[in-house]
Amino acid sequence: MITLIFTLYRPGKQLLETLVFKGVWKVYSNKVVLKDFNLIVFEGEVVRLEGPNGSGKTTVLKLASGIERPTRGEVYVAGSRPWSPSGKRAFGVVMHGNMTYPELTVRENIEFFVKLYKADKDYAFELANKIGLDDKLDQRASELSFGWRKRLEMVRALLHKPKLLLLDEPFVGLDKRGLEDIMTILKSVNEEGVSIVYTAPTGVPYSVRPDERVVSLA
Numbered sequence: 001m002i003t004l005i006f007t008l009y010r011p012g013k014q015l016l017e018t019l020v021f022k023g024v025w026k027v028y029s030n031k032v033v034l035k036d037f038n039l040i041v042f043e044g045e046v047v048r049l050e051g052p053n054g055s056g057k058t059t060v061l062k063l064a065s066g067i068e069r070p071t072r073g074e075v076y077v078a079g080s081r082p083w084s085p086s087g088k089r090a091f092g093v094v095m096h097g098n099m100t101y102p103e104l105t106v107r108e109n110i111e112f113f114v115k116l117y118k119a120d121k122d123y124a125f126e127l128a129n130k131i132g133l134d135d136k137l138d139q140r141a142s143e144l145s146f147g148w149r150k151r152l153e154m155v156r157a158l159l160h161k162p163k164l165l166l167l168d169e170p171f172v173g174l175d176k177r178g179l180e181d182i183m184t185i186l187k188s189v190n191e192e193g194v195s196i197v198y199t200a201p202t203g204v205p206y207s208v209r210p211d212e213r214v215v216s217l218a
């Protein structure tokens with residue numbers, strides 16, 4: 001009987017919480033930007049942070065990536081603080097500024113970040129190919145147009161296989177092909193289980209997945 005119970009009992013796979021905000025407040029010199037903000041994002045989920053300019057969307061990403069610390073409350077990425085070594089490995093982030101090196105070529109940038117993260121070089125160059133960077137590998141990052149630099153930033157953010165990808169307004173300034181390339185890579189990594197949290201000002205007509213969760217900031 002006991003054997004039968006153990007044979008039938010197949011607990012569902014526990015989904016990992018890739019991002020947790022618990023009672024988070026963010027106050028900048030007496031301006032309350034986030035007031036008791038709570039959010040749980042599970043493995044493989046896509047969450048769109050929506051709201052008007054100044055509502056705190058970027059602030060949420062800065063807290064999730066450890067660039068800012070909460071005034072009150074707790075933030076966890078895959079169970080770790082975002083600024084801890086294991087937390088840092090668990091996410092990739094693309095904000096408005098560039099984090100790749102302008103003087104290095106696309107290839108050199110990818111090789112540099114592969115070494116930094118002790119990542120898989122083949123996987124990194126596969127990402128670069130998938131996003132259309134294969135014929136730009138020998139160009140300096142500084143020579144790339146905005147949309148191509150954005151693609152390089154996306155590869156930089158993903159090459160260490162993070163569990164969570166954080167993107168600040170990923171569709172801004174891209175042409176049709178740029179949008180398609182970015183969407184292709186986002187769909188592909190999301191199918192592999194990567195959670196995506198991205199910001200979009202209210203009214204932006206694009207989405208990563210039709211069933212994505214929308215979180216509105218007032």
Ligand SMILES: Nc1ncnc2c1ncn2[C@@H]1O[C@H](COP(=O)(O)OP(=O)(O)OP(=O)(O)O)[C@@H](O)[C@H]1O
Binds near residue numbers: 051057059060
């Ligand atoms: N370092 C800072 N010091 C003081 N105030 C700040 C700082 N960073 C952000 N703020 C303020 O916090 C509020 C929220 O800013 P945030 O950039 O998170 O908004 P957002 O929703 O991303 O806006 P946008 O759509 O314009 O990018 C704004 O009023 C902004 O002026």
